[in-house]
Amino acid sequence: MPDAKSTPAGSPQGKENVDRKVHGESVGLPSFYSPRSRPIHEHDGALATRLDRLDRLDRDELSLSSLALTPTSTSASTDDANPPLPPPSLLSPAFTPPATPGTATPSPAAEHQPHGVPVDSSIPSGGCGTKRPRLLETLPEVQCIVRARIPTVSGTEMFLHLYTNNVDSKEHLAIVFGPHIRSQSLDAPREGETEMDRMVRGAYTGRLYPGRTRSGMVGGSSSVDNDPEEVVTPSGPPLVRIHSECYTGETAWSARCDCGEQLDEAARLMSLPSAVNGGIVIYLRQEGRGIGLGEKLKAYNLQDLGSDTVEANLLLRHPADARSYGLATAMLLDLGQEEIRLLTNNPDKIRAVEGPNREVRVTERVAMVPLSWKGKGGFRSREVEGYLKTKIEKMGHMLDMGGLQ
Incomplete structure (x- = not known):
């Protein structure tokens, strides 16, 4: 044997x-595999009994609800004691989209900000990777055209900033946590606008309320409207996540990547009471690492045929990573941020985000550890394990447990 x-x-x-x-x-x-969940065996008596009892209660509730919803049948197979169950939901709980910020894993008020590793891209040993990404000679011109308060179901409030630019026709976003982080291009006065115009496009201090007539920025103070601006004194740079759009991972419940989980976790960390310096998610509209949704779906088919995510892009005659971060740098500068803590596993992104002349300086790299590795939920799949493995081995991502320290 x-x-x-x-x-x-x-x-x-x-x-x-x-x-x-x-x-x-x-x-x-290998380290890139998450521990598998342990199945419930017969000797796990107490837990198995409780789960069985809950399962029977759920079936009973469905049976009671079906009495009022299911029409009386004359079929001989219908049993009054066991009425037919309603059809199951079309969406299984396993395919629930990523949770709203702050709701995936309830956070105690005492939870601290994640540990960061100091970095310095000006020296070879600064922890910023060995590659030197191609940078634009000059940064793009960006303008925030509207800002709006977004209350979330978890109680956290954030401000959504919509940006236009001079290099593409897309509308990029900055999701801002913290009232002290403001856009310079949005707040700048515009010729011929009224106080109502300013409030409608989000250039106001404090909070909006029915009957308010002044923005608090031009021609008067917000104190006239009895709505002073909340004063926050940051003690350091904010936590920043540069996130590229991923329709499949954020909207279509895809388990091929961890993009949806990363976006959700970034927002949760920035919503913590300990995040006194605020947070910014720069949401860039560069789907599929810059190749677009159509080409990305072709790459998925190539992955099903045996290629990994890098090989699939190359077979389609695209770079392994076609993204650019000049817009992110320009947006951060417009938001008044010259030093940031960057939430990423990709050390090469640090130098790319800093800009051609290091207009923005990354002082720390904060690891984005998968939730399943921390034992805090998340998800596991064969596809995402292969995806993480490729990012480590071929793209140089430092996917480690540093964020748990």
Whole structure:
């Protein structure tokens, strides 16, 4: 009888040995694999009994609700004691879209900001990667055209800033946490506008309310309207996430990537009471690492045919990563941020975000650790494990547990 060491990993016996190692003290899998959830066995008596009881209660509630919704049937197969159940929901809980900021994992008030590693892109050993990304000679021109307060279901409030620019026709976004972070281009007076015009486009201090007549910025003070601006004194740079649009991961419940989870976790961290310096998510409309949604879906088909995410892009005659970050740099400067803490696993992004002349300086890199690795929910799938593995091995991402320190 072969032992565990000589059994091939792909065989049923090998799979059983791998599972046994995962559930034991020593895990023999590579670091980019998340620990698998442990199945409930018969000896887990108390937990199994409780789950079975809850399952029966759920079935009973469905049965009671079906009495009022299901019309009386004359079929001989209908049993009055066991009325037919209504059809199951079209959306399984396993395919629930990423949670609203702050709701995925309830955070205690005492939770601190994530640990950051100091970085300095001006020296080779500064922790900013070995690559030198191609940078624009001059930064794009950006303008924030409207700002609006967004209350979330978790109680957190944020401000959504909509930007236009002189290099593409897309509308990029800045999701801002903290009332002290303001856009210079939005607040600047515009010829011929009224106080109502300023309030409608979001250039006001304090809060809007029915009957307010002044923006508090031009021709008077907000104190006239009994609505003073909230004064916040930051003690350091804000936490910043440069996030590229991902329709499949953020809207279509895709488990091929962790983009939706990363966006959600970034917003949660910036919503913590300890985030006194505020936070900014720069949301760039560069789908599929810059190749667009149509080409990205073609790349998915190539991945199903055996390629990884980098190989698929190259087979479609695209770069492995076609994104640009000049717009992010310009937007950060417009928001008055010359020093930031960058939430990323990609060290090469640090130099790219800083701009051609280091107009913005990244002082710390904060790791974005998958929630499943921290034991705080998240999700696991074969596709996302391969995706993370490729980012580590081929794209140089530092996907480690540094954020837990």
